[in-house]
Amino acid sequence: MSPAFLLTQVLNGVQFGLLLFLMAAGLTLVFGIMNFVNLAHGSLYMVGAYVAALTYGRTGSFALALVAAVVGVFVLGIVLDRLGFAALHRRDHLDQVLATFGVVLFANEAMRMLFGSAPLYMDAPAALSQPVVIAGFNYPAYRGAIIVAGLLVAVGLHLLIERTRLGMLIRAGASNRDMVSALGVNVGWLARLVFALGAALAGFAGAMVGPILSIQPGMGEPVLILTLVVIVVGGIGSIRGALFGALIVGIVDTLGRGVLPGLLHLVLSPSLASAAGPALASVGVYLLMAAVLAFKPDGLFPVRHS
Amino acid sequence: MSGTAPNPSAAREAGPGASRWRAGATAALMAVGVAVPIYAALTGDTYLVALASRILVYALAAVGLNLALGFGGMVSFGHAMYLGLGAYAVLLLGASGVTNGWLQLAILVIVVGVVAAVVGTISLRTRGIAFIMITLAFAQLFYFLFVSLKAWGGDEGMSLPQPSSFGPFTGNRTALYFALLATLAAALAGTHRLVGSRFGLVLRATRVNERRVRALGTAPLPYRLAAYVLSALLCALAGFFLANLTGFVSPAYLAWTVSGELIVMVVLGGAGTVVGPVAGAVGLLVLEEGLKALTEHWMAILGPLIVLMVVLLRNGLWSLLPGGVTNEARR
Amino acid sequence: MAAPLLAVSGLVKRYGGLLVTDRVDLALEAGEVHAVIGPNGAGKTTLINQIAGEVASDEGRVELDGRDITAWPVHARARAGLGRSYQVTSIIPEFTALENVLLATQSVRGHNFRGWTPVTAQRALVAPAEQCLELAGLLAHRHRSAGLLAYGAQRQLELAMTLAIEPRVLLLDEPMAGLGPAETRELIEVLQRIRHRYAILLVEHDMHAVFALADTCSVLVYGKVVFRGSPDEVRRSSVVREAYLGDEEIAA
Numbered sequence: 001m002s003p004a005f006l007l008t009q010v011l012n013g014v015q016f017g018l019l020l021f022l023m024a025a026g027l028t029l030v031f032g033i034m035n036f037v038n039l040a041h042g043s044l045y046m047v048g049a050y051v052a053a054l055t056y057g058r059t060g061s062f063a064l065a066l067v068a069a070v071v072g073v074f075v076l077g078i079v080l081d082r083l084g085f086a087a088l089h090r091r092d093h094l095d096q097v098l099a100t101f102g103v104v105l106f107a108n109e110a111m112r113m114l115f116g117s118a119p120l121y122m123d124a125p126a127a128l129s130q131p132v133v134i135a136g137f138n139y140p141a142y143r144g145a146i147i148v149a150g151l152l153v154a155v156g157l158h159l160l161i162e163r164t165r166l167g168m169l170i171r172a173g174a175s176n177r178d179m180v181s182a183l184g185v186n187v188g189w190l191a192r193l194v195f196a197l198g199a200a201l202a203g204f205a206g207a208m209v210g211p212i213l214s215i216q217p218g219m220g221e222p223v224l225i226l227t228l229v230v231i232v233v234g235g236i237g238s239i240r241g242a243l244f245g246a247l248i249v250g251i252v253d254t255l256g257r258g259v260l261p262g263l264l265h266l267v268l269s270p271s272l273a274s275a276a277g278p279a280l281a282s283v284g285v286y287l288l289m290a291a292v293l294a295f296k297p298d299g300l301f302p303v304r305h306s
Numbered sequence: 307m308s309g310t311a312p313n314p315s316a317a318r319e320a321g322p323g324a325s326r327w328r329a330g331a332t333a334a335l336m337a338v339g340v341a342v343p344i345y346a347a348l349t350g351d352t353y354l355v356a357l358a359s360r361i362l363v364y365a366l367a368a369v370g371l372n373l374a375l376g377f378g379g380m381v382s383f384g385h386a387m388y389l390g391l392g393a394y395a396v397l398l399l400g401a402s403g404v405t406n407g408w409l410q411l412a413i414l415v416i417v418v419g420v421v422a423a424v425v426g427t428i429s430l431r432t433r434g435i436a437f438i439m440i441t442l443a444f445a446q447l448f449y450f451l452f453v454s455l456k457a458w459g460g461d462e463g464m465s466l467p468q469p470s471s472f473g474p475f476t477g478n479r480t481a482l483y484f485a486l487l488a489t490l491a492a493a494l495a496g497t498h499r500l501v502g503s504r505f506g507l508v509l510r511a512t513r514v515n516e517r518r519v520r521a522l523g524t525a526p527l528p529y530r531l532a533a534y535v536l537s538a539l540l541c542a543l544a545g546f547f548l549a550n551l552t553g554f555v556s557p558a559y560l561a562w563t564v565s566g567e568l569i570v571m572v573v574l575g576g577a578g579t580v581v582g583p584v585a586g587a588v589g590l591l592v593l594e595e596g597l598k599a600l601t602e603h604w605m606a607i608l609g610p611l612i613v614l615m616v617v618l619l620r621n622g623l624w625s626l627l628p629g630g631v632t633n634e635a636r637r
Numbered sequence: 638m639a640a641p642l643l644a645v646s647g648l649v650k651r652y653g654g655l656l657v658t659d660r661v662d663l664a665l666e667a668g669e670v671h672a673v674i675g676p677n678g679a680g681k682t683t684l685i686n687q688i689a690g691e692v693a694s695d696e697g698r699v700e701l702d703g704r705d706i707t708a709w710p711v712h713a714r715a716r717a718g719l720g721r722s723y724q725v726t727s728i729i730p731e732f733t734a735l736e737n738v739l740l741a742t743q744s745v746r747g748h749n750f751r752g753w754t755p756v757t758a759q760r761a762l763v764a765p766a767e768q769c770l771e772l773a774g775l776l777a778h779r780h781r782s783a784g785l786l787a788y789g790a791q792r793q794l795e796l797a798m799t800l801a802i803e804p805r806v807l808l809l810d811e812p813m814a815g816l817g818p819a820e821t822r823e824l825i826e827v828l829q830r831i832r833h834r835y836a837i838l839l840v841e842h843d844m845h846a847v848f849a850l851a852d853t854c855s856v857l858v859y860g861k862v863v864f865r866g867s868p869d870e871v872r873r874s875s876v877v878r879e880a881y882l883g884d885e886e887i888a889a
Contacts (some may be wrong), residue, residue: 037435084613091616093434094381098573099616101566106609113603225446225562228439236436279454286447290428293440297431502755504743504762511729511740518727521689523715523802524744532750 004137009258010251011134015143017250018150022205023227024234024242025157026198032237032303033173034089034191039100040080041227042220043107044199048073048206049215050111053122056210062125066207073203077196085195086188104221111217119214146208153201154243161239170194226253229289235299244300249285256284327627332494332581335588339487343480355483361591362486363548368571368583369493370540375569376577377501378533379513380430383438383565384445388538390560391418392545394452397555400467401458407470414542422538426531445565452557463556470550479551486547490584493540498580509533510578570612576622585623640703642667642836643688643806648697650683650860657683659861660697665806665836670828672839672847674871675857676880681840682724684857685808688838689721690714701806716745720804724811724840726791730784734775734794737783738766741801766801773797773827789820796827807835813843825849848872856880
């Protein structure tokens with residue numbers, strides 16, 4: 001196991017973690033402020049990927065594809081909120097889970113009807129197709145770009161939430177929902193904006209994974225479920241928790257798959273190692289989640305509700 | 307609290323004799339259950355028996371989930387994992403030489419009991435949204451665990467080397483069907499008794515007002531956990547039957563969508579009613595069969611129908627029948 | 638001298654920088670009614686929650702019959718003899734009135750891991766439950782759904798449930814809240830009838846009830862006891878008038 005291999009794995013983990021962060025940031029705010037379980041967040045990610053791939057295919061402009069995905073899913077978020085998601089905020093969690101579960105089934109099937117079951121593929125933009133050299137070894141430039149984009153979004157969200165009036169309202173909403181409406185703020189408007197913002201981030205994540213994953217119906221749910229793990233580990237409603245939770249989950253998952261089987265071969269018999277390696281690797285993040293929750297049921301960065 | 311329930315207190319007065327409707331509907335469901343294999347034997351319609359068996363399996367699992375979700379207010383989005391554990395127990399035990407069905411069941415109860423106790427203990431430390439997400443994540447853990455077991459078919463799944471052996475009844479589909487029907491009936495009778503017992507009172511009261519239960523001197527956690535484990539065991543039992551009925555086991559049994567479908571069955575039939583989940587299982591699976599016959603894109607219709615159910619049928623099919631002791635999950 | 642039945646000493650609760658309970662001392666004997674009055678936001682409910690164990694105290698002790706229960710969880714305190722009622726009616730609407738009370742009677746009679754026999758078929762549980770319902774004047778309504786009872790009857794049920802855990806100390810959080818004059822009179826009568834069996838801490842806004850029932854009054858303002866005395870002394874106190882100024886009608 002060379003240092004270059006290890007470093008690549010760590011960077012892949014960070015890259016995966018930042019993608020999860022893009023998903024988790026919006027979802028955790030929606031949980032925190034609106035107390036709303038939206039299983040269809042993964043569908044927004046899927047739609048973002050499709051919009052990006054189709055736009056890229058038509059225009060050949062990657063930038064345009066990104067913009068189309070972000071704007072498109074932002075608008076879709078507003079439409080969904082108006083169509084009835086907003087009404088779900090007042091229902092109990094069971095209703096929210098069921099209704100958005102229905103939306104997920106519909107969204108996946110709709111994509112299958114429109115574009116077929118076969119996966120779509122999307123190339124990385126030409127400028128990012130060559131590997132870059134980091135500390136003496138090659139790393140795919142596109143994955144590097146995802147890391148940069150993820151970090152920029154994290155910084156941007158931090159500034160938005162800590163430095164702007166909107167951010168102040170979001171923070172207040174996450175810790176005390178009633179206070180925000182007592183301040184005379186139109187909570188419905190704030191909720192819709194936050195929801196659409198979260199949707200746009202999911203769309204952005206979907207667009208960014210286009211060149212590294214296959215785009216197909218049902219692609220959203222594995223990511224959604226890992227995102228839920230991120231949020232639970234990080235602490236519901238906390239952006240900081242989402243960031244650290246996402247990085248931890250991303251790195252543990254990637255290293256678990258890339259490095260753990262090799263490590264096991266060093267200490268176990270070959271047959272045992274080849275059996276246990278993949279099993280352990282695939283459940284690593286969930287064991288991590290269980291361990292975190294066993295000690296900190298509110299996650300690593302709990303939001304204090306007053 | 308959700309504000310749009312037609313009757314905000316969710317309390318209903320049982321009119322005189324009104325529960326007869328529900329008793330009658332229960333008897334009718336059971337009679338159909340008995341009649342199906344007889345009708346099939348006369349006409350040679352094997353499809354009908356296969357469908358009815360599948361419905362019974364999911365009805366049993368839904369009755370199990372209802373114990374946690376409907377009566378206990380624990381919205382588990384991961385109960386398919388117990389269905390899967392039950393099914394894989396038949397495969398793994400059978401392949402390692404334990405073919406006796408009773409022995410398999412005994413091991414199954416112990417293993418699933420321990421797993422559910424551990425998962426429940428961790429999950430029940432949380433509430434609301436977090437509980438939903440954690441149960442979903444635990445189910446994924448087992449899903450990926452079985453996917454990674456390449457020797458056992460990986461994500462493709464695997465045929466059973468042999469069915470669970472029950473002496474002369476081994477592999478007898480009719481016997482299996484009636485055993486399943488009897489198990490379901492027993493589960494319903496057990497639920498009916500449980501709901502009005504001391505245990506049931508604590509469980510149902512905790513769903514509504516946990517704080518009050520504490521203030522009256524009862525720590526709810528042991529009862530919640532016991533109900534969760536019991537509900538997991540019923541699902542595992544359903545999985546045991548599922549594997550023997552299909553002769554096949556795969557990770558698809560514990561896909562997250564199965565957990566979702568189980569919840570849909572419970573709510574469609576009536577969460578917190580004793581027999582409602584059976585009606586929900588019949589309703590959903592028959593609907594799915596109908597839609598599948600209509601179009602290959604049946605899920606595009608099913609999805610919106612589930613949304614409609616949430617909007618229009620909040621208390622479930624069973625609550626459309628007049629009266630009886632009800633315990634609607636909605637407040 | 639024997640320790641009082643309920644002794645609270647130096648109880649403190651802070652929310653951030655806000656002092657909600659400020660070194661409160663209380664002592665209650667059996668048969669005594671101690672009323673806690675004060676303007677809205679004085680911290681009366683917080684005080685009850687601290688004694689009942691729903692809110693953890695930052696400082697101070699709570700003793701029940703000489704035993705330090707400060708660190709005990711809510712359910713253990715309830716079993717040890719602390720019965721509380723809630724200001725917001727906390728009944729189980731889908732249960733019958735009888736089932737609501739049975740939930741209480743069963744919880745102090747061993748564990749509830751009994752899943753087969755209907756509770757309503759167990760005389761040993763039903764008999765004491767019906768006694769409590771009778772005491773609260775609800776026996777005729779015992780088979781009605783609690784959620785369908787009139788508001789006044791729900792308040793009575795709230796009390797019946799609290800009595801059914803056979804407490805020695807009652808923590809009553811505004812039992813008269815929302816009741817009409819006739820219903821209030823009725824509830825005062827019920828409390829008069831049973832007061833000799835319990836030590837009662839009564840948080841109440843209704844001054845008729847307070848003056849009719851209380852042996853001692855503590856006036857709580859911003860979490861601090863600013864005055865303590867008999868109902869007559871409270872009526873005459875200028876401190877109390879000041880605390881209530883513009884807030885409540887105190888003249889009886």
